[in-house]
Amino acid sequence: MTTETPIAADSDLPRHEDLVEERLVLWYFVAALTFMFVAMLAGILMGLQLLRHNPLPTIELFSPGRWRMVHTNAIAYGFIANAFLGLMHWIVPRLTLRPVLSRSLSYFIFCAWQFVVLSTAVGLLMGEAQGLEWGETPVWIDPLAQAGLLLVAINFGTPIIQVKGPLYVTLWYYLAGLVWTFLTYAMGNFVPEYFVCGSSAGAVGGLFIHDLVGLFVTPLGWGMMYYFVPILLKRPMWSHGLSLVGFWGLAFFYPLQGIHHFLYTPIPMFLQYGAVLSTIALEMVVVTVIINFVGTLWGTGGAVLRNLPLRYFYTGIAFYFLTCLQCALQTTLTFQALIHFTDWVVGHAHMVMFGVFSMWQLGAMTYLIPRILKTDWYRPDWCEVHYWASAGGLMVMAGDLILGGLFQGWSWAALQPWESSVNVSIPFWSVRIVAGLVMFFAQVLFMVNFYMTWRKSRTLAVAAA
């Protein structure tokens, strides 16, 4: 495999330093990991509450219900969004060969976004939540976040739009993802809050829950996969045709499924059937994407085992296949009757948000941080521990909650007293907290490793000077 296929003479290409604001990428990673830390602490608090071992039971600011919302919001807007923004500051300029619209705007967005996430957390802890799942951001922050998303779309959209000729796959996902994120946020945070109530609000709320994962996190996630995987494997994607099928299939079928989050509600039944059918249709599309990525990997002689970032990426892809297969099954009305409202759904959500997207982002951080700091990881073996504890912990947590959900569902359907569904959950909740602590430990180790690597890079820089 040759690495030197000159597309243009080196002198024609802009220098990396002029394209990528590396410091900002690093800042986004620091912010992302900080919010990951907060989110995991919040998860642990709620997990302990369920086991009736809440260490801070009577303090209003530590109300577990409020921290549960901090948990999900800090992951979605604090960790995942920050990590994506950091990665896009690396990927977009390098793919388009143009810097983002404005460096100072980039720094402004960075500060504004941290302000949005922090004030969301403060608002939630003050009891000011908005009654919309994954959109609990207090209503008075929503317009600010909306404006921030517009600036993000302009800042990254400008270099993408300036590209001449057909775009590379990553940029399809990014371009569409920037538009979708803006539209999704607007729809979810304003329509059911100010314009419609009841079942219609439920339909929009379901669409929001779904699109937030499907039209914000998923396209930005697959965008980075189509960028990093070919680079790490030093070979193109297996099939461009399948890339097309994957993108357009997702674009069409994903937004049609919102109502599958509220099956058996008073939302009209024919709409529920439609959501179920398009969920199953999307599973077919997902299979083509998985085939494409496995095809790309095929014949690389175990590169995925030796190369840690690549292993992160393909672990995420494997989890993605599992979650989507699970989606296609659990969205059927037969499954829903049993597993809706149970921890099955919680397990599924953790597999998507951590098993897939966080794993991809952590893998990309593992890959980029030494490149930006221009030194090896302080302890490469800690990176290995980070991988195994994250992947292993998540596997145990998701499997445990999915299984526990079945027992809860059966307990309810059997009309046993409510307490028995709680009692039957205790072993599963106990395993979950252990798995969660393992995942927490892994992230803390990663953060320490990051910090020590940074210190190492500083001493190297001083020594060189």
Place this chain on the structure above:
Amino acid sequence: MFEKKSGILLIAGVGFFAFAFLSNAVIPILMYRHLPEKTVLEVVNGNVRYQFEDLAQRYPDSFTAAYGEPPSDPEQAAEWYNAKCAEALELGRKVYIGEGCWHCHSQFVRPVSNEDRRWGPVSKSWEYQNRLQRPVMFGTRRVGPDLSREGGRRSNDWHAVHFYQPDMLSPKSPMPKYPWLFDGAPDKPNARGLALMTYVQWLGSWLESYPYYEDFQPTPIKTIAATEE
């Protein structure tokens, strides 16, 4: 078209999103256009008024501190109670959302899994066409039971103690304590505590089968509600 900026931006980005919004959101909105959204005052009914006045009798000091004294004229007092009850429902809903109650309690009864036998009538669309269901409080997880038919099933005293310290009444309950809804003791609910109790007692109060017990019998409270109208 498939790899061009215009195709991705306009067809995938805007077009497909708009198509999904039309088919998944605009259709139900149009279907329910004949069920106008009720205001909070309009959803105050005899059943929840009964519970609200019961709060005034059980916790007179807390109640007066939160809402003041009712006018002495009975007709004005009735209007006053309605207005204050609406106020309490609105604040109660805010507490319900702010404390994340809706992340462990759902508000809809499904036609499957024996839910109508456990909780009562399967949920209908008209029940949700009001200001207090904007955004709708369907919920997606049940650590605790569904609450959409909770109103009237338990007394205000029960709820006060339960919010103060859940495992006093439901042993081994994983529900958190909410002592900040009280001034130091379960018989001293503050404004937020009174409001949350009113809100919970409101849930399902609009139904024939209020309050819903597993062996449902028509309630005497219904007659009070009927005489008031």
